């Protein structure tokens with residue numbers, strides 16, 4: 207399992223905006239561009255209004271790259287599929303607090319399968335939704351857009367939530383890392399890191415139409431270092 211605290215800030219590009227006809231090439235580009243993880247956005251058309259992909263793509267990703275797979279489950283009742291996604295190759299399984307009634311049990315389930323456990327919050331969900339589970343998770347994912355689609359603009363108010371979570375985690379001395387997902391790009395990634403992100407997800411910024419993913423990731427990394 208990856209050590210989430212080893213490389214911070216880390217880059218976890220999402221393949222949501224990649225060319226699905228050439229996924230193996232997309233993974234190669236992410237490796238060449240220096241990605242730390244690959245973010246896989248699983249959407250069920252119920253928790254979010256969009257359907258993306260499921261287990262076969264996670265399995266294909268596992269075969270195509272040695273990068274750790276950071277699986278973001280935007281599905282209702284995620285606890286029903288945790289074992290399947292870990293068996294498919296997920297290193298990190300992140301479930302939404304809004305989608306899961308028994309978070310404590312689901313987090314334990316993720317750990318029992320040998321993966322790292324993340325809990326995600328939508329922009330309108332208050333931090334109190336993760337306060338009690340915070341000591342038990344490896345990662346908290348703060349959505350800076352409403353989930354469901356790539357290419358949306360980051361909601362600036364969500365960064366204030368990242369700042370508050372940073373303070374809380376540091377005050378309590380907890381090991382959980384903060385991942386920020388949604389609308390992160392070269393022009394705002396430094397502000398996202400300054401707010402307290404340990405891991406940043408970039409979807410559309412990692413796969414610019416007609417552009418180079420390797421160059422996009424290198425530019426993002428430079429901007430991250432200038433934070």
Ligand SMILES: O=C(CO)[C@@H](O)[C@H](O)COP(=O)(O)O
Nearest residue numbers: 353354356357388389409410
């Ligand atoms: O979880 C999601 C969207 O629901 C994200 O991971 C997006 O895939 C990120 O894409 P950009 O906002 O960076 O274009």
Ligand SMILES: [Co+2]
Nearest residue numbers: 247278387407
């Ligand atoms: Co995501």
